[in-house]
Amino acid sequence: MNAPIRHVAFTIIAVFALLAVSATYLQAVAGPTYRDDPRNARLIAWRTGRERGTIVTSDGTVIARSDPSPEDQQLFQRSYPEEGTYAHTVGFTSVLFGSRGLEKARSSDLVSDRDSNISGVLNSLLGGDPRPRGLQLSLDHELQAKAEELLADQRGAIVALDPTTGAVLAMVSTPGFDPNGLVGAGAAPEGAELQADPDEPLRDRAINGSYPPGSTFKVITAAAALEAGIASPSTTFPDPIELELPGTTSTIRNFDEGVCADGAAVSLETAFIRSCNTTFAQIGMAVGADGLVATAEAFGFNEPIPFDLDVLTSRIPEAATFDTNPPAMAANAIGQRDVVATPLQMALVAAGIANDGEVMAPYVVAGVFRSDGTIESMTEPVVWRRAVSPATASVLRDLMERAVLSGTGRNASVPGIRIAGKTGTAEVSNSPPHAWFIGFGPVELEEGGRAIALAVIVEAGGEFSESATGGSVAAPMASELFQLYLSGS
Amino acid sequence: MSRNVELGFLAAAVFLGALGIGMVEFTQGNWLGAQVALTFVTFSLAFGSVHLALRAWAPNATPMVLPIAAFLAAIGFIEVYRIDSELAALQRWSFLAAGAGGALTLWLLRSSGVAVLRTYRYIFLAAAVVLLLLPLFPDSWIVHGATVNGSRLWVRLDLPLGGQELSFQPGELAKVFLTIFLASFLAERADAMATVSRRIGPLKIPEPRHLGPVLVAAFAAFGVLIYQRDLGASLLLFALFITMLYVATGRAFYVGTGLALVVLGGVVAYEMFDHVQTRVIAWVDPFSDFTGAGYQTVQGLFAMGSGSLTGSGIGLGRPDLIPAAATDFVFAAVAEELGLAGSIAVIAAYALLVTVGFGIALRARDRFRKYLAAGLSIVVGIQAALILAGVLRVFPITGITLPFMSYGGSSLLASMVIVALLTRISHEERS
Numbered sequence: 001m002n003a004p005i006r007h008v009a010f011t012i013i014a015v016f017a018l019l020a021v022s023a024t025y026l027q028a029v030a031g032p033t034y035r036d037d038p039r040n041a042r043l044i045a046w047r048t049g050r051e052r053g054t055i056v057t058s059d060g061t062v063i064a065r066s067d068p069s070p071e072d073q074q075l076f077q078r079s080y081p082e083e084g085t086y087a088h089t090v091g092f093t094s095v096l097f098g099s100r101g102l103e104k105a106r107s108s109d110l111v112s113d114r115d116s117n118i119s120g121v122l123n124s125l126l127g128g129d130p131r132p133r134g135l136q137l138s139l140d141h142e143l144q145a146k147a148e149e150l151l152a153d154q155r156g157a158i159v160a161l162d163p164t165t166g167a168v169l170a171m172v173s174t175p176g177f178d179p180n181g182l183v184g185a186g187a188a189p190e191g192a193e194l195q196a197d198p199d200e201p202l203r204d205r206a207i208n209g210s211y212p213p214g215s216t217f218k219v220i221t222a223a224a225a226l227e228a229g230i231a232s233p234s235t236t237f238p239d240p241i242e243l244e245l246p247g248t249t250s251t252i253r254n255f256d257e258g259v260c261a262d263g264a265a266v267s268l269e270t271a272f273i274r275s276c277n278t279t280f281a282q283i284g285m286a287v288g289a290d291g292l293v294a295t296a297e298a299f300g301f302n303e304p305i306p307f308d309l310d311v312l313t314s315r316i317p318e319a320a321t322f323d324t325n326p327p328a329m330a331a332n333a334i335g336q337r338d339v340v341a342t343p344l345q346m347a348l349v350a351a352g353i354a355n356d357g358e359v360m361a362p363y364v365v366a367g368v369f370r371s372d373g374t375i376e377s378m379t380e381p382v383v384w385r386r387a388v389s390p391a392t393a394s395v396l397r398d399l400m401e402r403a404v405l406s407g408t409g410r411n412a413s414v415p416g417i418r419i420a421g422k423t424g425t426a427e428v429s430n431s432p433p434h435a436w437f438i439g440f441g442p443v444e445l446e447e448g449g450r451a452i453a454l455a456v457i458v459e460a461g462g463e464f465s466e467s468a469t470g471g472s473v474a475a476p477m478a479s480e481l482f483q484l485y486l487s488g489s
Numbered sequence: 490m491s492r493n494v495e496l497g498f499l500a501a502a503v504f505l506g507a508l509g510i511g512m513v514e515f516t517q518g519n520w521l522g523a524q525v526a527l528t529f530v531t532f533s534l535a536f537g538s539v540h541l542a543l544r545a546w547a548p549n550a551t552p553m554v555l556p557i558a559a560f561l562a563a564i565g566f567i568e569v570y571r572i573d574s575e576l577a578a579l580q581r582w583s584f585l586a587a588g589a590g591g592a593l594t595l596w597l598l599r600s601s602g603v604a605v606l607r608t609y610r611y612i613f614l615a616a617a618v619v620l621l622l623l624p625l626f627p628d629s630w631i632v633h634g635a636t637v638n639g640s641r642l643w644v645r646l647d648l649p650l651g652g653q654e655l656s657f658q659p660g661e662l663a664k665v666f667l668t669i670f671l672a673s674f675l676a677e678r679a680d681a682m683a684t685v686s687r688r689i690g691p692l693k694i695p696e697p698r699h700l701g702p703v704l705v706a707a708f709a710a711f712g713v714l715i716y717q718r719d720l721g722a723s724l725l726l727f728a729l730f731i732t733m734l735y736v737a738t739g740r741a742f743y744v745g746t747g748l749a750l751v752v753l754g755g756v757v758a759y760e761m762f763d764h765v766q767t768r769v770i771a772w773v774d775p776f777s778d779f780t781g782a783g784y785q786t787v788q789g790l791f792a793m794g795s796g797s798l799t800g801s802g803i804g805l806g807r808p809d810l811i812p813a814a815a816t817d818f819v820f821a822a823v824a825e826e827l828g829l830a831g832s833i834a835v836i837a838a839y840a841l842l843v844t845v846g847f848g849i850a851l852r853a854r855d856r857f858r859k860y861l862a863a864g865l866s867i868v869v870g871i872q873a874a875l876i877l878a879g880v881l882r883v884f885p886i887t888g889i890t891l892p893f894m895s896y897g898g899s900s901l902l903a904s905m906v907i908v909a910l911l912t913r914i915s916h917e918e919r920s
Contacts, residue, residue, distance in 0.1 A: 002851050004739040005863050008732055009847035012870040016840040019874065020833055022881040026793050027829040034794025039779060039787070042795050042807045 038096070049075035053110040053132035055090055055102065058167075058366060061141040064090050064103070066132075078183050082141075084176040085148050088204035089139070089309070089364060092179040097191045101204070102135065102365065105309055109133040109368055131371035138167035138366040138379075146484050147172040150477040154462035157205035157343040160454035160481060163351035163440055165381035166360030169452060169485065171344075173205040207311040210340045211457060214426030215275045215408075215470065216436045217296075217335025219349060222272055222280075222399060224287045224295035226392045231283060233269035233395060243278040245327040252281045252330055255425060255469075272399045273407030275423060277334045284333020289322035292333060299349050299387045300359060301341070306384060308365045314341040336427060343455045346438045349387075350421070351453035353400065354440035357393035359384045401443050409439065411475035414483045418443040421478065423470030432461035437474035441482045452485045454478060491552040492544050498556030499540055502563050503532040509567030509803055516804030524570070531581045532563065535588030539909065542592035546599040547916035553845045554915070558893050558908050561838050562901075564831070565894025568822040571804055572815045576896050583898035587905035594909035602917050603910065607857055610673035617666035620659035621709075624717055660722045661890075661903040664868055665910075668729065672860035675737035679856065705730075718764060721875060721889030727751065728871045729864065736863050737856075772885035785812045789880050792818075792825035793832070800828030815896040817888055820880045835894070836877065843870040849915045862914045865907045 026034075036043065055064035063086045069075040080090065091101015103110065110132055147158040151174040160170040175197075181190040194202050203209065225231040241259050243252040260266045260276035271279030284292055296316045297303065305311040316339045322329040331337035344362065352359035361384040368376045388396070400420035403409045408423040421439020428434060440453035456477050461468025507529040514524055536559045543550055562584070570577035598605065606613070623644045624634035634644060635656065644659050709726060717723075731747030734740075758765045767782040775783030775790070788811040796806065808814045808822030815822075824832045846866030853859040869892050876891050878884035890900040892907075 001856070001859070004736045005847060005850050005859065008736055008863065008867065009844065012843055012847075012867070012874065013840055015874045015878075016836055016843070016870075019877050019881055019883065020836045022878075022883050023793070023824065023832040023836065024829060026790065026881060027797055027824060027832060031794040031797045034790045035797065037791065037794075040791040040795065041810050042791060 049077075050111060051076045051132055052078055052093070052103070052107075053134040053371075055110075055135045055137065057086075057137050057139045057141045057144070059141050063137075080179045082145075083178045083180060085145055085172075086139070087176045087179050088173045088206065089137070089171050090179070092182050094182045094191065097182055097195070100202070102137075102308065106135060106365065109135065133376060134369045134371070135365050136367040136369060137364050138162075138169065139171065139364060140169045140485070143170040143481060143485050144172060146170075146481060147477075148174070148176070150480060151458070155199060155205075155459035156457050156462060157209055158454065158456050158477070158481070159206045159343045159347040160452055160485070161347055161351055161362055163354035163451050163453040164360065164445060166351070166362045166384070167366060167379075167381070168362055168364040170454075170481070171206045171364065173203070173209070175199050175201040177201045204309070205457075205459075206343045207307070207309055209342060209457070210312055210314070211343075211434050211436075211459075212337070212426040212428065213335040213339060213341040213346055214424030214434065214436055215277075215280075215335055216346055216349070216422050216424035216438045216455075217333075217339060217341075218272060218275065218280045219353070219396060219400070219422050219438070220296050220299060221284050221287065221292060221333045222268065223299075223353075223388050223392055223396055224291045225268065225283050226395055227295060227388055228287055228291045230286055231268050233272075233399060234267050236265040236267050237271070237279050237282045239263050239266040239276075240278055243281050243330070245281075245330055246285075248327050250327050252277050252334070254278055269399060269402065272422075273403050275403075275408045280334050281330035285326060285330055287333075289319035289329055292329075293317075293319040293322075295388070296339070298385065299352055300345055300385065301339075305344060305348070306361050307344070308363055311344055312342050314345040315339065335424060343457050346436070346457075347453055347455035348384075350438040350440045350455065352387040353393050353396045354420070354443075354445065354451065354453050355393075356390045357386055357388040359387050397443050400439060404439065408469070408471045409437065409475050411471055412437055412439055412478040412482070414441065414479055414486065417441055417482065417486050419479075419482055421475070423475055425469045425471075428460075432465045432468060434459055435461055435464070435468045435473035436470045437478045439478055439482075441486055450486055452482065454481060456481075491550065492540070492548060495540060495543070495552035495555055498552065499536050499559055502556055502559035503529060503536065505560065506532050506563030506566055509563065510570055512802075513567065513571045513804040516802070524574070527581065528566070528570075531584050532559070532566075535584040536562075538588045539591040539595070539905065542595040542909075543912055543916075546595045547913050549919040550912035550916035551845060551849065551919070554842065554908055554912050557838055557842045557845070558904065561835065561842075561893040564823060564827075564835060565819055565891070565896075567803060568808065568819055568826065568894075569815045569896045571826070572809050572822060573896075576815050580896055580898075580901075583901045586898060587901040590902045591905035591909040594906050595913060598909075598913050603858060603861060603913055606669050606861070607673045607676070610670050613666040613673075614670040617663040617670065620663040620666070623659045658897065658899040660717075660719070661897075661899040662906075664722075664725065664729065665865075665903050665906055667726070668733075668864040668868055669861065671730070671733045672857055672864050675733060675860055676856040679737035718762070719888070720758075720765060720768065720885075721887035724751075724875060724887055725868070725872055725889060727754075728875075729867055732867050732871070733860065733864050736867075737860060768885045768887075772879075772882060775882070785818065786882060786886060788812060789818055789821040790882065792821045793881075796825035796828045796832075798829045800824070800826050800831055802826060816890060817876060817886070817895065818880055819891055819895050820877055823894075839870070839873045839877075839892075843873075846870075846911055849911055849918065852918050853914055854918055858914050858917065862911060865911055869904070869907060 051066045054062060056062050063082045064080050066076040066078050069077045089101055091103040093099045093103045143160060147170045151172060155174060157173045158170060161168045177194050239260050254260060254277050260274055260279055261270050266279055293316055301314045301316045304313050328337055332339045348359050361382050363379045365379060367378040370376050397420050400422055401418060404412050404419045404421050409421045412421045413419055419439060419441040420443050421437055424436030426434040426436060435458040438455045445451050456474040458473050462473050464473050507525050510528045511525045514522060539555060566580060569580055626633045632644060644657055731743055734743040759769060771782040771786045775786035779787055792808055792811050803826050806825040808825050811818045811821050823835055843866050846862060850859050850862035853862055872889060873892055875887050876889045879886040890897050892904045
């Protein structure tokens with residue numbers, strides 16, 4: 001009489017065992033597949049709906065915030081009140097398009113640890129603040145907005161920083177995008193359009209754009225000559241209309257196709273002010289590959305820049321590759337051919353010279369603050385590397401000031417303020433040249449006074465196209481930024 | 490002695506429930522408040538009253554049944570509260586009513602025991618049939634049916650006082666009454682059904698008149714399916730009939746015929762009813778119609794997958810994204826927030842409850858008590874297994890409540906009556 005009851009009992013228990021196996025499969029084996037399915041709204045909520053910390057500029061302008069969603073009490077809505085102005089630096093967190101910028105790099109600060117792991121829970125039980133941290137950036141809102149306005153719809157980038165601390169004051173890449181359009185529902189078409197755009201609006205040209213530095217690289221060539229002691233500003237070089245390169249039939253000419261000075265001899269100083277290719281190709285070959293590459297590396301080439309965001313490494317070939325190839329050596333000495341640099345790297349070159357030869361480690365996150373507004377940590381400025389001796393830096397400052405006073409960089413000048421700089425007009429195949437300016441002001445740093453070093457690049461000549469030069473396109477932008485930051489107008 | 494053990498485990502379950510509500514409150518930024526106290530008081534009253542009734546009228550009953558029920562109820566209530574605190578407020582009243590129902594059942598059986606139920610078996614049958622037919626009553630009657638989510642399995646009672654409406658699902662109680670009737674009916678007829686048979690070739694089949702109950706079961710289940718469009722209740726009733734026939738006769742013939750009828754009925758239902766087709770498609774490939782038929786299944790899979798091994802933590806998942814998370818899919822909510830650990834705990838608790846139930850049946854003194862205890866265990870076991878299998882995509886979704894855990898007063902009341910009957914039978918065999 002009991003046997004059938006036992007059979008039924010065993011059968012039902014076996015069914016429960018099967019269900020336990022099934023639950024184990026669904027949750028432990030197949031679970032991650034379901035969890036990470038892009039249609040899983042949890043993922044969207046988890047990535048975009050959690051409260052994230054506020055991001056403000058150095059002057060307190062809010063550039064990223066989380067507000068409770070009106071539709072769902074448990075969710076937060078991320079918004080970027082300044083729209084595209086800080087798009088590349090701040091970045092975004094999107095299910096469809098991934099995470100970028102500081103939203104990705106500093107997400108451990110920006111995301112609440114209340115719901116992440118056991119240590120977060122323990123931390124909050126021990127009296128820690130479980131709410132997300134906020135970030136204060138070193139960016140200056142006025143300067144950032146001005147830089148964005150200057151580049152307008154041209155492709156290019158501007159990086160400005162404080163040479164004495166490494167604090168980034170402005171960092172703009174154009175064309176840009178509005179991150180608000182990528183985080184909400186219905187982001188798919190807008191994001192796909194941005195991804196397909198041949199102008200690459202999503203790329204942060206300031207740190208991930210790689211360009212031939214053109215004549216701005218003459219600063220490094222001059223530095224190498226000064227450091228090696230083979231030339232001083234007054235040292236003269238032959239002044240041909242066309243420099244024949246040893247062992248080949250190729251030649252180098254000046255930008256205006258003429259001689260640099262009088263056709264007989266030209267000093268390093270004059271050649272720097274007038275940005276003469278023929279002279280600097282000679283200087284480069286006189287310095288030699290070892291000296292030139294070593295000086296470029298002293299400024300940070302061939303090495304990852306320590307920064308809050310991942311930066312493309314600026315490159316110059318190894319010295320050995322130039323031994324058998326003098327034309328390549330000459331072309332690299334004037335910033336063409338193989339050498340490539342990011343706008344941030346070139347801004348650091350200017351900053352290093354302004355700061356007596358020491359390059360400060362750049363940073364854009366000035367501090368981390370708690371939800372109640374108290375400061376958790378502040379970024380301490382640190383020296384990244386010594387690029388050149390103070391004496392060399394002093395000579396270079398003088399050369400660069402003269403280039404702005406009476407040379408190719410005249411358009412960067414600001415009345416009443418001593419500005420130093422160097423233009424560049426980088427030749428590229430199948431395209432108008434890139435217009436560069438790097439520089440800094442004031443030339444003599446004052447204790448407690450403001451100081452700024454910057455790099456401006458406008459791709460393919462911008463609105464000037466084929467007729468563009470660094471002096472005509474990039475230098476005027478630099479002038480406006482110097483004026484705004486140093487004299488407040 | 491048994492009752493003190495029971496009290497200890499009950500206290501643990503009640504504290505578990507209150508603690509869970511406290512955790513939900515904490516994750517929503519509230520601190521321990523009235524909700525925690527209310528939950529503690531409600532659970533203490535509901536399970537305490539059944540516990541006191543056991544002390545008074547079934548003191549020798551096993552201490553295993555009530556605490557397991559309380560454990561499942563606590564886990565379920567935490568998720569219901571977490572998904573919709575307004576539903577949970579109503580559910581508290583259901584707990585009180587269910588506790589009173591359980592205690593009342595024990596009081597009614599206090600002197601004559603479950604044996605008295607045999608006397609009234611045809612009343613139970615009639616009551617069950619009426620209850621099953623209630624939802625078909627037209628809307629103009631005081632007691633009338635209501636269609637919810639395409640199924641007509643609800644009954645609304647328009648109270649003459651102030652136009653209040655009271656809703657309940659009569660099928661939940663009907664299944665208990667039917668179990669009582671079947672246990673009583675089979676206790677008398679089983680021997681005849683088991684021994685008398687005729688041969689057709691190599692097959693030994695029962696007398697045609699003994700096939701009657703099987704056919705009645707099939708027709709009743711089909712009736713429920715056709716008129717009330719309730720796949721879950723229909724399957725549950727049919728499985729109950731077939732399994733109890735097997736328990737009483739030990740003849741695999743009934744199981745074979747039953748399975749054949751299920752397959753046949755399933756094919757016919759699939760051809761006849763759109764809503765059955767939809768559910769089968771949602772089972773075979775829920776992702777093929779992600780936004781439509783497969784939506785609920787897929788949301789359940791997302792929830793369980795996101796829960797992974799240890800879950801998101803109480804109050805920290807998103808079970809509110811699952812349709813019907815507080816009722817049919819409450820298990821997916823538990824799996825998300827408590828992870829595989831919670832899933833296994835719940836499945837194990839049902840297995841344990843069913844095992845205890847069958848244990849009571851095995852030790853019971855007479856056929857009726859055996860069949861009744863086995864039948865009640867079968868009802869709980871099959872109902873839990875059906876909906877768990879649906880959520881876990883082992884079987885199509887049948888739309889039925891998870892005993893003790895789902896939101897719903899009728900289900901809770903029926904489950905508590907089952908607890909009362911099982912414990913009473915246990916008391917009788919141990920006295």
